[in-house]
Amino acid sequence: MLFFLTSMISAAPLVIDFQDGLSKAAIQKEFNLEIEWVHPLSSDEALAYPKAELTESQIALLNTSPLVEAVEESIRVEAFDAPNDPLYEKQWNFEKIDASYGWDAGAGQGVTVAVIDTGVAPVKDFAPDVILEGVSFVSNEKTATDQNGHGTHVAGTIAQYTNNQYGTSGIAHQANILPIKVLSKNGFGQSEWVAAGIDEAVDRGADILNLSLGGTPSKIIEIATRKALDKGVIVVAAAGNTGRKGVSSPARIEGVIAVSATGPNDTLAPYSSWGKEIFISAPGGDKTIQDGGILQETILPNQDTHDFLPFQGTSMATPHVAGAAAVLLGAGASNADNVKEILQHSATDLGPTAHDPKYGHGRLDIKAAVQRLMLTQHGLSFFLTSLFAFGLASFSRMRLSPVFALSAGSLAGGFFFLPLLGFSAPWWLMKTSSWTDGHAFADGLWESSLIPLLAVFLTLGYRKIRPLGILIGAAWSAQILFQSVLYSESSGLGTWLQFGLSFVLTIFAAMVHRQDKKTPLS
Amino acid sequence: MNVYNGVLKKKDIGAGGWQLVCKDGSVYDLYGNIPQELQNQTVNVKASATGGTGFLMGGPALSVTKIEKAN
Numbered sequence: 001m002l003f004f005l006t007s008m009i010s011a012a013p014l015v016i017d018f019q020d021g022l023s024k025a026a027i028q029k030e031f032n033l034e035i036e037w038v039h040p041l042s043s044d045e046a047l048a049y050p051k052a053e054l055t056e057s058q059i060a061l062l063n064t065s066p067l068v069e070a071v072e073e074s075i076r077v078e079a080f081d082a083p084n085d086p087l088y089e090k091q092w093n094f095e096k097i098d099a100s101y102g103w104d105a106g107a108g109q110g111v112t113v114a115v116i117d118t119g120v121a122p123v124k125d126f127a128p129d130v131i132l133e134g135v136s137f138v139s140n141e142k143t144a145t146d147q148n149g150h151g152t153h154v155a156g157t158i159a160q161y162t163n164n165q166y167g168t169s170g171i172a173h174q175a176n177i178l179p180i181k182v183l184s185k186n187g188f189g190q191s192e193w194v195a196a197g198i199d200e201a202v203d204r205g206a207d208i209l210n211l212s213l214g215g216t217p218s219k220i221i222e223i224a225t226r227k228a229l230d231k232g233v234i235v236v237a238a239a240g241n242t243g244r245k246g247v248s249s250p251a252r253i254e255g256v257i258a259v260s261a262t263g264p265n266d267t268l269a270p271y272s273s274w275g276k277e278i279f280i281s282a283p284g285g286d287k288t289i290q291d292g293g294i295l296q297e298t299i300l301p302n303q304d305t306h307d308f309l310p311f312q313g314t315s316m317a318t319p320h321v322a323g324a325a326a327v328l329l330g331a332g333a334s335n336a337d338n339v340k341e342i343l344q345h346s347a348t349d350l351g352p353t354a355h356d357p358k359y360g361h362g363r364l365d366i367k368a369a370v371q372r373l374m375l376t377q378h379g380l381s382f383f384l385t386s387l388f389a390f391g392l393a394s395f396s397r398m399r400l401s402p403v404f405a406l407s408a409g410s411l412a413g414g415f416f417f418l419p420l421l422g423f424s425a426p427w428w429l430m431k432t433s434s435w436t437d438g439h440a441f442a443d444g445l446w447e448s449s450l451i452p453l454l455a456v457f458l459t460l461g462y463r464k465i466r467p468l469g470i471l472i473g474a475a476w477s478a479q480i481l482f483q484s485v486l487y488s489e490s491s492g493l494g495t496w497l498q499f500g501l502s503f504v505l506t507i508f509a510a511m512v513h514r515q516d517k518k519t520p521l522s
Numbered sequence: 523m524n525v526y527n528g529v530l531k532k533k534d535i536g537a538g539g540w541q542l543v544c545k546d547g548s549v550y551d552l553y554g555n556i557p558q559e560l561q562n563q564t565v566n567v568k569a570s571a572t573g574g575t576g577f578l579m580g581g582p583a584l585s586v587t588k589i590e591k592a593n
Contacts, residue, residue, distance in 0.1 A: 117577070118537075149537040150577050182575075187539055188553030188585050189575045212536075215551075215575035215583040240579040241535045242549070248579045271535060273579070287534060301537050313535040315577050 014054060016062060017070040018046035030067060033058065083163040087308055090295050091168055092264050093283035097320060098367035099171050103162065105370045108172025108326030113158055113208045114201035115319075116194065117151030118187060119144045120179035123306040125160045125167040125297040134179030135200055137193040147185035149298040153311050154212045155179070156296030157319040158326065167297050167308060171323030171366070175330065178206050183213060185302060191218035194250075198224035202233055207329055210322040211237035211256075212315035214248030221250050229255040234329075234336045236322040238314035240273030245357070247275040257325075257340065260358060261285070261317035264292050266350055268358045272314055278360035279340075280347050282324075284317030285310065324366050328373055346372045466513045473506030526550060526567045526584065527592055530560050539578045542567055551578035554586030564592045 015038065018027060027035055027048070035048035054062075062068045082088055082100070094100070102108070112132070122131055122145075134144025146152045155177045160170035182197035183189040194213065198221070201209055209228060214237065228235055236257045240248030251258035252275070261272040261284025268274065269286045285294040293310025300307060325339050333339045346369040347362030355361050528544035530552075540552040542565070552567065553576055569584035576583040 153537070183577060184553070186553045186555070187537070187576045187578065188583060191573060191575060194575050213575050213577050214579040216573035218573060218575070221575070238577075238579060241533075242580050271580075298537075309537075311536050313577065314579065315536045 014050060014059075014071060014073060016048050016050065016068060018048065019067045019069060020045055022046040022067060031058070031061065031065070083169050084165050085162060085167055085169045086165070087168045087295060090291060092291070093285070093294055093320065094169060094171070096264070096266070096283055097171075097324070097364045099169070099323075101367040101370045102171055102324065102327035103173075105327055105331040105373075106174060107162070108159070108175030108323065108330040111172065111175040111208065111326040111330045112178050112204075112206045113172070113175050113210055113322055113326050114178040114180050114204070114206035115151055115155045115158070115210050115212075116180045116182050116197045116201060117146075117154055117210070117212055118148040118183040118185065119146035119151045119181035120155045120177055121146040121149075121152045121299045121306070123152060123156075123297045123299060125156065125164075126177075127159075127161040127164070127173065130159050130161070130173070130175075130177055131155070132176050132178045132204075134181060135197075136181035137196045137200070138181055138184045138189070139193075141181065141184060144179040144181040146179075146181075146299060147302055148183070148187055149301050149309065150183070150187060150212070150311075150315065151179065151181070153294075153296045153298040153309065154210060154315060154319045156298060157294065157316065158210065158323040160296055168295055170296075171320060172326035172330065175323075175326040178204060189213065189215075191215075191221050194218070195220040195224040198228055202228045202231055206233060208234040208236065208322050208325050210319050211235065211250055212313075212318045214238055214240050214251060217249035217252070222253055225250045225253050225256060229336075232336050234322075234325050234339055236318050236325065238318045239275070239278055241271045241313050241315075242273045243271045244273060245275050247273055247277040252277045257321060257343070258360070259284075259314060259318045259321050260360065261312075261314045262350070262359070262363055264289050266348075266363060268351075269312065269314075269317075271312065272317075272358075274358045276357050278357055280321055280343055280361055280364055281350065281359040282317040282320035282364040284314050284320075285312030287312045320364055324364055324369060327366060328369060331370065331373055333373055342369050342372045463513070466509065470506055470509045470513060473503075473509060477503040477506055523568055523570060523587065526569060528564065528567075530556070530563055530565045530589075532561050533578055533580060535580065536577045539576070541578065541580050542584070549581035551576050551580050551583045552586050552589075553578075553583060554589070556586065556589060560589065560591060565589055566592045 024035060027033055034051040036051055037043050038047045038049060059071060062071045119136065120131055120134065136142055136144045156168065156170060158170055159173050159175050159177050160168050162169040162173040178201060180197040180201045182193040198209060225235055236259060237251035238248065239251050239258050239260045247258055250256055257279045258277045260274050260278045260281040261269040262281050263269045263286025269284050270288065272284060283294065286292040287310065293312050294316040295308055295310050297306060297308050324343065328339045328342055333342060344361045346365050348365045349362040350359040526542055526544065528542040531541045531543055533539050533541045540556045542550040542552055567584065567586055568588035569586045574583040574585055
């Protein structure tokens with residue numbers, strides 16, 4: 001199911017954004033105004049509600065004061081199934097990778113993605129201020145605007161305005177695009193332009209470099225890329241479009257996230273290059289299939305007009321991954337390694353199990369990636385789950401020793417934390433890949449939501465181990481409950497159904513066990 | 523400056539581009555002003571082979587300085 005946050009203005013209290021750091025006392029003194037912070041953590045940003053209704057003159061004073069950054073009505077944010085961009089329904093690629101989960105996770109806010117390409121044209125479907133001031137390294141093309149259409153299309157996949165009732169969506173539409181022009185209007189770039197562009201993007205503070213380009217391996221491009229990687233910048237590059245084995249450079253440089261392209265059917269696009277360096281695959285379009293291209297607004301080559309055009313290429317796959325990386329960084333991923341780890345383990349495995357030269361670790365899956373990130377951030381739930389499981393065990397008088405109950409509860413909590421988050425990879429598939437990938441077995445086990453159900457069912461018939469099954473079921477239920485209470489933004493109907501199912505099953509098992517204890521074993 | 527001989531093909535990648543498919547099977551990406559009417563013709567291409575980059579990524583990139591139909 002898709003969820004998307006959109007805004008609906010309703011009659012609501014005013015919110016005042018004072019200058020950062022302004023204290024309650026200072027506000028009282030300056031405006032004769034009693035306020036309360038929107039949240040205890042909002043005092044740094046001085047975001048406040050007025051305690052009493054404001055008069056028009058007070059509002060006018062606030063609106064003109066240099067100590068006030070904004071005054072507006074509280075905006076209610078609601079979940080919708082899909083953005084209202086009219087062409088979203090043709091963006092099969094975003095549906096495929098569950099891009100909407102990235103929108104719920106902040107859509108890359110605060111992250112800068114350098115699009116090192118033919119430049120970026122400020123077409124209508126970019127939000128104001130999304131495109132930063134860029135730079136051109138191309139001889140005789142002094143500005144970073146795009147005259148080809150390629151760079152604008154790439155930037156559009158990352159950050160085209162979303163839910164604006166116009167055109168298409170973008171994966172990380174809250175991120176900033178830094179246009180670094182290294183390819184001319186006909187798409188060609190000298191290696192020194194590309195190397196200088198990479199250096200400049202890093203100097204300007206880019207968090208992610210999108211390199212939808214490639215060619216003959218170049219020492220200076222490799223040096224610039226290595227410097228970027230050493231500084232912790234995420235570098236994402238296109239595998240190439242030969243349709244054969246052999247990954248293009250700079251994608252083949254160690255540490256770079258090399259991206260191959262898939263089509264609407266989740267098979268490798270016929271033009272996509274492949275090889276052992278492929279890290280991940282993503283939709284790049286396949287125009288041999290009807291409406292199989294990647295649609296974004298861009299300009300027409302060497303013309304002053306713009307349109308929504310379907311492109312294909314590993315160039316188009318690359319910004320899907322760069323956008324996903326921006327989402328993860330914006331949502332709190334700690335660094336490039338963390339982002340790569342999440343992308344690797346959340347990708348939907350295609351082709352032979354585990355890593356393979358065509359799809360890498362699999363096809364990009366933003367839903368699973370965001371959920372995996374949440375897992376690492378919300379480790380507290382594991383502790384709470386264990387504690388609650390122990391409490392339940394004691395309460396149920398299962399006559400387990402506290403140490404055993406705590407161990408079992410911890411185990412149960414560990415088992416059931418990840419399935420709650422909805423990891424969807426089929427566990428039996430992942431399990432088989434354990435022979436080739438050391439991490440996959442554990443992943444598969446964590447990701448299987450069948451296990452808690454099986455645990456309860458399988459132990460029902462055995463009196464001695466039934467308490468463990470009950471404990472597991474209880475821990476799973478508790479985990480879901482905690483998750484819903486503590487992080488309610490991530491709980492949907494599915495979460496409550498899972499909770500209900502596990503809870504009812506656990507109660508049932510407990511009743512069976514209690515009844516069974518009253519009758520002698522046959 | 524080298525001269526390359528092959529068939530000029532249109533490549534539907536990204537914003538679109540041109541490739542030169544040579545008799546020996548090697549493929550070059552061509553960047554520059556390419557006349558549409560030479561599509562699918564055997565052509566001689568004068569280009570620098572300094573190893574540039576581009577978005578076509580179908581083969582080594584050539585910056586075309588002159589292209590003409592081969593005799």
